[in-house]
Amino acid sequence: MAEINLETIAKQAKETSYVLASLNTEIKNNALNAIAENIEKNKDLILAENKKDLENAEKMIEEGTLTRALYNRLKLDDDKMKVMVQGVLDVKNLEDPVHKNVWAMELDKDLELYKTTYPIGVIGVIFESRPEVVVQIAALAVKSSNAVILKGGSEAAFSNQVLADVIVESLNLVEGFPKNAVNLIKTRQEVNKMLEMDGYIDLIIPRGSNSLVKFIQSNTKIPVLGHSDGICHIYVDENADIAKAVKISVDSKIQYPAACNAVETILVNKNIAKKALPELIDALKKEEVTIKGDDVVKSIVADIEPAIEEDWAIEYGDKIVSIKVVENILEAISHINTYGSGHTDCIITENKQKAELFMDSVDSAGVYQNASTRFSDGFRYGFGAEVGISTNKTLARGPVGLEGLVVYKYKLYGKDQTVQEYSGSNAKKFTHKRIV
Amino acid sequence: MAEINLETIAKQAKETSYVLASLNTEIKNNALNAIAENIEKNKDLILAENKKDLENAEKMIEEGTLTRALYNRLKLDDDKMKVMVQGVLDVKNLEDPVHKNVWAMELDKDLELYKTTYPIGVIGVIFESRPEVVVQIAALAVKSSNAVILKGGSEAAFSNQVLADVIVESLNLVEGFPKNAVNLIKTRQEVNKMLEMDGYIDLIIPRGSNSLVKFIQSNTKIPVLGHSDGICHIYVDENADIAKAVKISVDSKIQYPAACNAVETILVNKNIAKKALPELIDALKKEEVTIKGDDVVKSIVADIEPAIEEDWAIEYGDKIVSIKVVENILEAISHINTYGSGHTDCIITENKQKAELFMDSVDSAGVYQNASTRFSDGFRYGFGAEVGISTNKTLARGPVGLEGLVVYKYKLYGKDQTVQEYSGSNAKKFTHKRIV
Numbered sequence: 001m002a003e004i005n006l007e008t009i010a011k012q013a014k015e016t017s018y019v020l021a022s023l024n025t026e027i028k029n030n031a032l033n034a035i036a037e038n039i040e041k042n043k044d045l046i047l048a049e050n051k052k053d054l055e056n057a058e059k060m061i062e063e064g065t066l067t068r069a070l071y072n073r074l075k076l077d078d079d080k081m082k083v084m085v086q087g088v089l090d091v092k093n094l095e096d097p098v099h100k101n102v103w104a105m106e107l108d109k110d111l112e113l114y115k116t117t118y119p120i121g122v123i124g125v126i127f128e129s130r131p132e133v134v135v136q137i138a139a140l141a142v143k144s145s146n147a148v149i150l151k152g153g154s155e156a157a158f159s160n161q162v163l164a165d166v167i168v169e170s171l172n173l174v175e176g177f178p179k180n181a182v183n184l185i186k187t188r189q190e191v192n193k194m195l196e197m198d199g200y201i202d203l204i205i206p207r208g209s210n211s212l213v214k215f216i217q218s219n220t221k222i223p224v225l226g227h228s229d230g231i232c233h234i235y236v237d238e239n240a241d242i243a244k245a246v247k248i249s250v251d252s253k254i255q256y257p258a259a260c261n262a263v264e265t266i267l268v269n270k271n272i273a274k275k276a277l278p279e280l281i282d283a284l285k286k287e288e289v290t291i292k293g294d295d296v297v298k299s300i301v302a303d304i305e306p307a308i309e310e311d312w313a314i315e316y317g318d319k320i321v322s323i324k325v326v327e328n329i330l331e332a333i334s335h336i337n338t339y340g341s342g343h344t345d346c347i348i349t350e351n352k353q354k355a356e357l358f359m360d361s362v363d364s365a366g367v368y369q370n371a372s373t374r375f376s377d378g379f380r381y382g383f384g385a386e387v388g389i390s391t392n393k394t395l396a397r398g399p400v401g402l403e404g405l406v407v408y409k410y411k412l413y414g415k416d417q418t419v420q421e422y423s424g425s426n427a428k429k430f431t432h433k434r435i436v
Numbered sequence: 437m438a439e440i441n442l443e444t445i446a447k448q449a450k451e452t453s454y455v456l457a458s459l460n461t462e463i464k465n466n467a468l469n470a471i472a473e474n475i476e477k478n479k480d481l482i483l484a485e486n487k488k489d490l491e492n493a494e495k496m497i498e499e500g501t502l503t504r505a506l507y508n509r510l511k512l513d514d515d516k517m518k519v520m521v522q523g524v525l526d527v528k529n530l531e532d533p534v535h536k537n538v539w540a541m542e543l544d545k546d547l548e549l550y551k552t553t554y555p556i557g558v559i560g561v562i563f564e565s566r567p568e569v570v571v572q573i574a575a576l577a578v579k580s581s582n583a584v585i586l587k588g589g590s591e592a593a594f595s596n597q598v599l600a601d602v603i604v605e606s607l608n609l610v611e612g613f614p615k616n617a618v619n620l621i622k623t624r625q626e627v628n629k630m631l632e633m634d635g636y637i638d639l640i641i642p643r644g645s646n647s648l649v650k651f652i653q654s655n656t657k658i659p660v661l662g663h664s665d666g667i668c669h670i671y672v673d674e675n676a677d678i679a680k681a682v683k684i685s686v687d688s689k690i691q692y693p694a695a696c697n698a699v700e701t702i703l704v705n706k707n708i709a710k711k712a713l714p715e716l717i718d719a720l721k722k723e724e725v726t727i728k729g730d731d732v733v734k735s736i737v738a739d740i741e742p743a744i745e746e747d748w749a750i751e752y753g754d755k756i757v758s759i760k761v762v763e764n765i766l767e768a769i770s771h772i773n774t775y776g777s778g779h780t781d782c783i784i785t786e787n788k789q790k791a792e793l794f795m796d797s798v799d800s801a802g803v804y805q806n807a808s809t810r811f812s813d814g815f816r817y818g819f820g821a822e823v824g825i826s827t828n829k830t831l832a833r834g835p836v837g838l839e840g841l842v843v844y845k846y847k848l849y850g851k852d853q854t855v856q857e858y859s860g861s862n863a864k865k866f867t868h869k870r871i872v
Binding site for chain 1: 833
């Protein structure tokens with residue numbers, strides 16, 4: 001079969017997006033049921049195709065071009081298949097984020113304005129390795145009435161293709177659900193081409209390495225939802241409960257050191273440093289964390305590595321943490337706003353006023369008091385599902401679930417009103433009464 | 437006095453933005469009162485400086501480099517000064533858009549997550565001619581806790597400078613209000629430099645010609661809030677009340693033909709065309725509107741100009757309108773989504789279901805039933821003030837008031853919770869109970 005080119009796929013997805021925008025919840029839920037059932041039914045086929053990818057991956061490991069960790073992310077099994085199917089049903093059970101009136105105002109009698117949520121349109125998702133992403137994103141797209149164009153990594157080509165085929169087949173059977181809502185593009189079609197389609201694609205979501213995200217951000221006019229670095233901080237205030245500081249710092253660093261929401265730098269107020277640092281460093285060392293400290297830290301706990309300027313701007317992604325002593329909360333805020341990545345930052349304090357000052361002034365998507373930075377995650381936030389974490393300031397911010405995949409329209413219902421009637425010396429007056 | 441360079445201004449504005457983020461409403465309202473009083477007090481000085489710009493403008497008119505219309509927009513007088521001062525007080529009386537909890541969830545006992553509104557940070561505003569913009573934008577920025585960097589046109593250099601000076605002086609007198617919140621950059625400093633400051637400036641708002649907006653959109657990585665074209669449509673459905681179609685079309689075209697929300701193309705369902713077109717065209721012609729029609733329109737009303745393909749993609753900004761006969765509502769929707777600019781589009785119909793289909797499927801910031809497209813405006817929407825109209829899909833959309841100048845943060849209040857406690861086989865369960 002001749003391969004359809006990317007521009008045609010994007011154009012068709014755009015046309016479909018207008019139809020998706022008017023679908024009711026029932027049709028979308030039928031579609032999600034169909035996807036879940038069909039994945040279940042085609043389990044053996046899916047595992048067989050996945051096996052082809054795994055065989056290639058084995059060769060790549062031998063050649064040294066693929067790591068064992070990536071192999072494990074690539075591998076599907078019965079458990080992962082169950083989670084996949086359950087994930088689709090979970091999304092089905094979430095509230096429909098589309099067609100919600102978030103605000104409404106009567107402008108005058110018989111002239112009512114509604115601010116209503118609508119899908120974004122066409123979302124391009126570029127991802128690596130994990131084939132589950134195909135199913136997750138497709139489910140979120142269906143529920144939020146967005147069309148998607150998926151571009152996966154070549155290492156998962158067979159798995160991605162069979163999953164996309166199963167999804168498309170399911171959707172084609174659902175009455176009232178339009179064609180071309182879910183699209184997978186082939187490996188040999190370039191990411192670069194996708195990034196040029198700003199006429200058709202409304203949003204790009206990269207899910208992968210920092211370098212992938214950075215490349216995409218600098219090479220497209222399409223808005224990009226995502227984050228490259230995750231440089232998260234904990235500030236131990238002078239009014240901190242030291243036991244909490246230790247407990248939270250350890251969890252934030254070691255619960256999953258490679259995660260973007262793991263802590264990279266701990267700032268300690270100078271008035272509590274002598275008391276807090278020995279305990280804190282001791283606890284981290286017990287978990288085999290390498291400590292890098294500035295001169296003041298080293299003067300209190302000698303047996304650590306020195307931190308240099310570059311340590312404040314690094315996402316280690318590993319069991320390494322940098323520690324710095326600061327004069328006061330203002331220096332901590334300023335350090336975080338300078339070196340941080342706007343992801344998630346935490347203050348440890350028992351002082352409510354200082355917590356508020358920190359949370360107001362630190363310019364990050366997540367600002368925490370006395371809780372692990374690792375909580376920054378769509379599942380833990382109760383969103384049910386997540387398409388990614390955003391450090392953007394003018395798009396959705398923080399973990400992005402269904403709500404982050406909609407935008408709004410203003411709908412105005414009139415009877416025949418003209419602006420002229422509301423202009424000039426005999427102008428009718430607006431009532432401007434809030435309805436919603 | 438040595439001129440401070442743009443990078444320093446931008447850096448200082450960024451630092452100030454973190455302070456602005458924690459201001460309470462009272463301090464911001466004091467600042468707005470101070471601005472209003474100070475403008476009133478310095479009226480004569482402001483008018484005198486404005487006169488310098490007007491004298492230069494007279495020369496430019498003689499040389500043919502400035503139009504009389506621009507001169508009128510440039511000119512301040514007692515009435516405009518009154519409106520200016522009242523505008524500041526109106527913004528003061530609006531609800532504070534910052535620190536509002538828009539959503540909140542208990543993740544578990546003593547672990548509460550709040551989604552709270554926060555300012556965007558530093559906003560760059562690039563505008564032409566009208567010096568009132570300095571005051572309007574400064575007031576909106578103060579109320580929404582954003583720092584602003586203003587860049588006006590050289591033709592209004594004296595007026596802009598004196599207004600900015602008066603505002604900065606006022607703000608410097610307000611206890612607790614930080615310095616460098618409002619900044620005006622000089623004409624000889626390039627717009628281009630401002631567009632490169634993506635490390636400091638979070639949002640650019642261009643207010644001016646289509647070509648200015650297009651230039652800015654293609655020359656910066658900073659998100660741009662605005663619209664270049666305003667190609668608005670009216671679709672006269674087969675279930676339209678023709679009298680309403682005529683009344684609304686005339687207002688949408690002639691109430692202010694140069695406005696971005698004026699209608700440019702009217703689409704008429706073929707089943708109502710023979711009846712509606714003669715009345716509609718007659719009414720528009722009475723208002724001296726030039727009509728351009730496709731072949732079908734011309735076959736019904738002969739005495740009009742022909743419309744060519746390019747007419748569907750033009751913002752005339754003048755008393756010209758193109759008219760096309762369409763097969764059905766789907767062709768109308770498809771035409772609008774193809775040629776429109778996502779600004780404001782209206783259906784004239786008495787059929788609720790068709791209205792909903794149109795409003796769901798047309799991908800524009802404003803979708804209307806039976807009301808003039810000219811209603812698309814912050815004042816008419818009841819926002820009290822407007823920084824611009826956006827056709828973006830992932831930023832604020834439609835007329836943008838105070839609410840469009842804030843973004844949100846997730847604030848998490850814990851006691852000492854770690855993610856480890858919620859992981860593994862003995863994991864604590866999240867309660868995920870909505871609070872707000």
